[in-house]
Amino acid sequence: MEYSYKLTTHGRAVMAAYMALGTKPFHITRTAFGTGMVDKETNLADVHELLEFVSDGAVSERRHENDRLYLTLQYANIDHKDVPTFLLSEFIAFVEDPETGEETDFLYGTLGDYRQPVPAYNPALPPSVFNFPLTLILSDELQVVVSAPSGLATWEDLARMSRQLAGQCYDITIPIEGWEADEDTGGAYPLKCDIEIDNVTERMIPMLTIWPECMEAAVACRMSSAVRTIQGGIRVYAKTVPAGALQGSLTLFGGAGLGEISGEGGGAYALPVATATRLGGVRVKEGSGLVVDDSGNLAIDAATAQEIADVFNAPTNE
Numbered sequence: 001m002e003y004s005y006k007l008t009t010h011g012r013a014v015m016a017a018y019m020a021l022g023t024k025p026f027h028i029t030r031t032a033f034g035t036g037m038v039d040k041e042t043n044l045a046d047v048h049e050l051l052e053f054v055s056d057g058a059v060s061e062r063r064h065e066n067d068r069l070y071l072t073l074q075y076a077n078i079d080h081k082d083v084p085t086f087l088l089s090e091f092i093a094f095v096e097d098p099e100t101g102e103e104t105d106f107l108y109g110t111l112g113d114y115r116q117p118v119p120a121y122n123p124a125l126p127p128s129v130f131n132f133p134l135t136l137i138l139s140d141e142l143q144v145v146v147s148a149p150s151g152l153a154t155w156e157d158l159a160r161m162s163r164q165l166a167g168q169c170y171d172i173t174i175p176i177e178g179w180e181a182d183e184d185t186g187g188a189y190p191l192k193c194d195i196e197i198d199n200v201t202e203r204m205i206p207m208l209t210i211w212p213e214c215m216e217a218a219v220a221c222r223m224s225s226a227v228r229t230i231q232g233g234i235r236v237y238a239k240t241v242p243a244g245a246l247q248g249s250l251t252l253f254g255g256a257g258l259g260e261i262s263g264e265g266g267g268a269y270a271l272p273v274a275t276a277t278r279l280g281g282v283r284v285k286e287g288s289g290l291v292v293d294d295s296g297n298l299a300i301d302a303a304t305a306q307e308i309a310d311v312f313n314a315p316t317n318e
Helices: 009-021 155-165 212-220 305-312
Strands: 004-007 026-034 053-056 058-065 068-076 086-088 090-096 103-110 116-118 129-137 144-146 168-174 179-181 191-196 205-210 223-230 233-238 246-253 290-292 298-300
Touching (some): 004 009, 009 103, 026 103, 058 129, 103 129, 212 246
Parallel strands (some): 026 144
Antiparallel strands (some): 058 068, 090 103
């Protein structure tokens, strides 16, 4: 099922009322996000509330040009610090009915098969911000009044953060096989399990999100919230072996400023090639007269004065 949205039947009625009255500004009252999944046969226009409400959201962009209203519904975990990790799969927007003054649903959207794991807020990690741009056709007469709390991360903030972190996402399975005694945690979590993932290096930064349907089993085995990257995979920790395989989503960050370089298809930060006008990486070509020592210092591989004197059989000036 694809990502899609529709004006609800209530939303169409409200829009018609606004266009007919033309005396009151079009007012979006609030937005909300949830984890419900509608059936493929469901007409989104007939969905008037979230199937599984999780949290309110906000509107980060609102623009009215001619007969089109551009909206971006946004969820930022930094503004909902008490909300636990969840799979975002649906959203809804509400408006004020111009005739009754009451709130009613306006549009409903689903992410279909592209549900987004939303991590709980963690002050040690960058905020997670999810934006859903929408375009609606309206009358030229309508005015748009939309409010959003101050301090939200904008789309530009998200794009900049994405460029800095260059995250790569994977769906992973934590098996019931392969658990071994662990010494990394000093006995706090006596078991570890290594999961192989191509192109992973020790210097990447991992963020693991257990899917909601597996959380009860993860709690039962007292799975650690900490996860470690190792060469060629990740390492998870637990008090006991889980009763069944656990499903989750893993995001790996190359780590801005860590100097991690990835090959084709890797998820880590790729250092750009240096040019005459751009700072970047260079590779020392063998026989070019340049050398790099073990500390990464670049130098010219030049002959000493004594070496030159020996070649020409001449005394040095030293």
